[in-house]
Amino acid sequence: xxxxxxxNSLKSILLFLVGLYLVLALEEYLIHKYVMHQKVDLPFIRxxxxxxxxxxxxxxxxxxxxxxxxxxxxxxxxxIIPLFLIATSVLYILxxxxxxxxxxxxxVITAAIIHMNVxxxxxxxxxxVDVNKVCKKSLLGISKEYxxxxxxxxxxxxxxxxxxxxxxxxxxxxWNVVFPGLDYILxxxxxxxxxxx
Numbered sequence: 001x002x003x004x005x006x007x008n009s010l011k012s013i014l015l016f017l018v019g020l021y022l023v024l025a026l027e028e029y030l031i032h033k034y035v036m037h038q039k040v041d042l043p044f045i046r047x048x049x050x051x052x053x054x055x056x057x058x059x060x061x062x063x064x065x066x067x068x069x070x071x072x073x074x075x076x077x078x079x080i081i082p083l084f085l086i087a088t089s090v091l092y093i094l095x096x097x098x099x100x101x102x103x104x105x106x107x108v109i110t111a112a113i114i115h116m117n118v119x120x121x122x123x124x125x126x127x128x129v130d131v132n133k134v135c136k137k138s139l140l141g142i143s144k145e146y147x148x149x150x151x152x153x154x155x156x157x158x159x160x161x162x163x164x165x166x167x168x169x170x171x172x173x174x175w176n177v178v179f180p181g182l183d184y185i186l187x188x189x190x191x192x193x194x195x196x197x
Contacts, residue, residue, distance in 0.1 A: 005098040012098040016091070020107055023090050024115065025179035027083060029186075032175040059165050064128045073123050074135035075116045084112045117141050118178045122157045156180060163190045 005012045035045055036052035055072035058065050065073070088108045092101060121141030124131035131141035147154060157177070164174035173188030183189035 007098055008100055008103060009098075012095075013103070016095050016099045016103075016107070019094055020087075020091060020111060021179065023087055023094075024111055025176055025182050027087055028115075028177065028179050029175045029182045031083070032177065033188075037172070056165065059127065063126055063162060063165065068129075070129055070134035073127055073129060074120045074131075076135075077116075080112045080116050083115075084108055087112070115178050121147070122154070123161070123177065125154075126158055126161050159191065160189075163192045166192045 005015065034040075035048055037049070039049055040046060051072045058067070058072075060066055088105060091099075091104050091108065095104065118141075120135040121131050124134060124141060125144055125147055130144060132143055135141060149155070160174045160180070160183075161177055164172065164177075167173065167190050171190065173190045174183055175188060176183050
């Protein structure tokens with residue numbers, strides 16, 4: 001009798017892609033909430049936290065950046081290497097019996113590159129800077145003039161991230177920037193009135 005999930009079968013790949021999305025969404029959520037917004041006294045983590053807090057301080061009420069401080073708008077390849085290693089390890093542990101390692105690695109590399117470019121494109125757009133001028137240490141994103149402001153994903157991303165910057169203290173949420181879903185499931189999604197945007 002054949003197993004329900006044969007190695008690298010279409011069913012296995014579809015299940016893996018759902019797992020890939022959930023792992024990447026959880027990783028983004030946890031790192032944004034517990035590394036970028038919580039002070040942890042470890043050298044690399046402390047630096048990430050301090051840089052991210054500087055980004056929040058440099059953000060004006062209209063979401064432009066004070067003194068054109070673009071330093072913490074972009075993800076670079078150095079930023080995503082640890083994320084790649086964590087995601088690949090977790091996905092290998094979860095799916096190695098039904099998905100081969102080359103497919104896992106290829107999928108995570110592809111997702112990491114897409115994640116970095118979507119983050120850089122939308123984060124730059126939200127903060128009114130040109131991605132191709134400020135994200136030089138990464139693959140370039142899509143220039144502002146090519147972004148469809150009526151696209152449902154773009155609208156969600158802008159509203160979601162503006163609420164993240166606007167709501168302070170214990171109510172802060174909207175930890176997912178590129179991968180929607182977990183904030184809704186975990187009760188940390190906030191909205192802000194349109195007039196505040």
